Amino acid sequence: MNWFVYLLFGGVVGLDATSFPQAMLSRPLVAATLAGLLLGNAEAGLYAGLVLELFSLVILPFGAARYPETGTAAAAAGGALALSGTASHGLAALLLAVVFGLAWEQVTGLTVVAARRVNERLVAGSDTESVLDIDQLERRHLLAIWIDFFRGAVIVSAGTVLGGLLLHALAPLIGLQQLLIAGALLTGGCAMLGATLPIFGNVRDNGIPLALGLVCGLLLILLR
Amino acid sequence: MLLRSFAVQGSWNYRTLIGAGFAFALLPALRVIYRDRPDELQAALQRHLSIFNSHPYLVPMALGAVAVLEQTESPEVIDRFKSAVRGSLGSLGDRLVWAGWRPVCVLMALLLVALGSRWLTSIVFFLLVYNTGHVLLRVYALRAGTRYGKQLGEHLRSAPVERVQRNLQRSGAFLIGILIPLLASGRSLRVELPLWWFAIALLAVVVGARFGAAVRLPLVFALTLFTLVGFALEVIR
Numbered sequence: 386m387n388w389f390v391y392l393l394f395g396g397v398v399g400l401d402a403t404s405f406p407q408a409m410l411s412r413p414l415v416a417a418t419l420a421g422l423l424l425g426n427a428e429a430g431l432y433a434g435l436v437l438e439l440f441s442l443v444i445l446p447f448g449a450a451r452y453p454e455t456g457t458a459a460a461a462a463g464g465a466l467a468l469s470g471t472a473s474h475g476l477a478a479l480l481l482a483v484v485f486g487l488a489w490e491q492v493t494g495l496t497v498v499a500a501r502r503v504n505e506r507l508v509a510g511s512d513t514e515s516v517l518d519i520d521q522l523e524r525r526h527l528l529a530i531w532i533d534f535f536r537g538a539v540i541v542s543a544g545t546v547l548g549g550l551l552l553h554a555l556a557p558l559i560g561l562q563q564l565l566i567a568g569a570l571l572t573g574g575c576a577m578l579g580a581t582l583p584i585f586g587n588v589r590d591n592g593i594p595l596a597l598g599l600v601c602g603l604l605l606i607l608l609r
Numbered sequence: 610m611l612l613r614s615f616a617v618q619g620s621w622n623y624r625t626l627i628g629a630g631f632a633f634a635l636l637p638a639l640r641v642i643y644r645d646r647p648d649e650l651q652a653a654l655q656r657h658l659s660i661f662n663s664h665p666y667l668v669p670m671a672l673g674a675v676a677v678l679e680q681t682e683s684p685e686v687i688d689r690f691k692s693a694v695r696g697s698l699g700s701l702g703d704r705l706v707w708a709g710w711r712p713v714c715v716l717m718a719l720l721l722v723a724l725g726s727r728w729l730t731s732i733v734f735f736l737l738v739y740n741t742g743h744v745l746l747r748v749y750a751l752r753a754g755t756r757y758g759k760q761l762g763e764h765l766r767s768a769p770v771e772r773v774q775r776n777l778q779r780s781g782a783f784l785i786g787i788l789i790p791l792l793a794s795g796r797s798l799r800v801e802l803p804l805w806w807f808a809i810a811l812l813a814v815v816v817g818a819r820f821g822a823a824v825r826l827p828l829v830f831a832l833t834l835f836t837l838v839g840f841a842l843e844v845i846r
Contacts, residue, residue: 406615407665408740409711414718415736418728431728435797438719440829443822445707476798477839484836487829505622508629508658517629519636519654526633529620559836560843567800568809569835571792573828575810578785578792579817580824584708586775588818591782598786605724605787606794 391423391464391545392538398460399537403446403497404530411456413437417463417486420545430463433482437462439574440487442581453490454497457537461493461544462486468545469552476566477559478552483570485548493540500536504529610637610676611751614669625660631668632657638676656684662695664702666746671698673754674761682759690759697765705770706746709777714739716784723788723797789814 401411409415414434421430441455462482471478507525508517517525559566582588582595617630632654639657643650663671671694678687718735722728757764793810795802817824 403621404616404619407618408743409714409736412715412735414715414722415732418732422728427728431722431731432798435719435722438715439792440825442712442715443825445703447703447707476800479798480832480836480839484829484833487832501622504620504629505624507622508620509622509624516655517658518651522629522633522654522658523636526616526620526629530616533619555840558843559839560846561835561839564795564800564802566839567795567798568802568806569832571795571798571802572806572809572813573832574792575789576813576817576824576828578788579814579819580821581712582782582785582818583821584712585778585781585785591778594779594783595786598783599789600786601783602787602790606790606796609796 387423388542391420392542394419394423395457395460395541395545396534396538398456398541399454400530400534402454402456402537404533413441413455413459413486416456416460420460420464420541421467424464424467424545426467429466429479432479433463433466433486434459436479436483436570436574437486439577440483442577443584445584451498452494454493455490457493457541458486458490458544460541461489461548464541464545465548465552468549469556471552471556476563476570477561478556480559480561480566480570481552481556482548485544485551489544489548492544496536496540500529500533503532610634610672611669611747613637614665614672614747614751617668618665625658626662627665627668628657628659628661631661631663631672634668634672635675638672639679642676642679653679653684656688659688661691663698664706666706666743667698667702667750669747669751670694670754670761673751673756674758675754677755677758686759694761697762701765701770704774705777706743709774709781710742711739713777713781713784714742716781716788719797720784720788720791723791725796 398411398416401408417434417437418427418430421427421433437455437459444452444455446452462485465485466478466482469478507529508522582591585591613634617627617634620629621627635657639650639653643653671691675687675691678690714735717738718731721731721734753764754761789810790807791797793802793807
């Protein structure tokens with residue numbers, strides 16, 4: 386396991402969320418899976434990413450809204466699940482990784498706010514009379530991007546290590562049946578799918594495509 | 610300008626939003642327009658450092674239009690133009706991308722995972738499909754901006770935005786419909802949940818649809834509480 390590569394990966398995830406290039410490498414499904422891959426268990430990362438992605442669907446970056454940063458948190462959760470080696474504890478470890486990821490995204494969200502405050506000092510100045518020449522603008526804009534990269538690298542790596550330690554210590558201590566955990570996670574996922582429906586407009590207006598989808602989904606289950 | 614537009618949010622801040630990023634991305638055009646006129650170049654740069662916002666994928670539209678206007682119009686006209694398009698480009702991008710293209714592509718990827726596809730297939734599919742739309746939108750935006758300039762607003766009014774948005778919404782609802790039984794069955798986590806769990810899942814969907822994004826925080830607390838109960842059970846044992 387090459388921690389330098391993992392740091393670079395964390396930086397890319399942090400950067401992709403807002404600064405550059407917003408190619409959705411920072412989506413929880415992608416970030417968690419790649420984190421798991423880098424730490425030796427892509428499938429573990431994929432499952433963490435699946436659940437965390439369902440919880441991220443309703444988070445919309447409209448305007449200047451402040452929201453938790455889900456990509457770096459998901460990377461930390463997926464990486465922690467892979468790093469902790471708790472696969473033998475099955476869904477208990479996944480449950481803990483998801484809860485950790487959902488908590489860690491509050492921390493990552495705070496780092497985003499802090500980075501934006503730094504950007505304000507770099508390029509917006511403390512008064513309306515501040516002047517930037519071309520070289521200053523390009524240097525400071527690029528510096529802001531580097532700061533975001535560094536932020537992502539630190540927050541993903543720190544979260545992965547912390548989460549990994551927590552999972553390693555606590556996953557064996559969850560005394561719940563696998564089916565119950567799966568049911569809880571997937572019911573939460575279904576609730577989040579329902580919560581996503583209003584994003585696509587009035588639920589009544591989308592009744593027919595929704596119903597068609599339900600029928601197709603049921604058929605897929607029956608046929609497989 | 611197109612390449613720099615990918616970094617337009619690099620210095621996003623609460624005071625000028627993407628103002629500095631806009632100036633950064635516009636610099637190549639300004640350098641050409643104000644070649645051999647450094648004072649005017651600096652003045653133009655300073656003007657564009659002020660507050661500005663737009664959806665990042667549609668910012669090339671504003672960049673292209675402003676690059677055209679810088680050659681023919683006064684600073685006041687350019688400032689009014691930027692103020693006018695700011696809200697439109699923001700809300701258009703939010704509707705088409707953040708609340709349209711992106712969740713639809715994510716749902717397709719989730720569907721592949723739920724159907725048992727390899728992780729590589731799902732991830733690569735999602736990134737390829739999503740970013741094809743992403744890059745095409747940026748290219749279209751830059752071309753439209755440079756072509757229509759000040760008439761950009763009229764062009765946007767005649768674009769089939771409502772139709773595209775409606776199709777994305779229907780697709781999203783359809784994909785959610787397919788995913789619900791797949792999630793409820795447990796197969797996405799490689800377990801087999803009993804049939805009656807489908808009723809609980811449907812109830813959860815209804816609650817989610819009723820309360821929307823507000824359901825997220827209570828769900829997070831519920832999952833945390835569930836985990837703590839798990840610890841308590843093990844301690845009792």
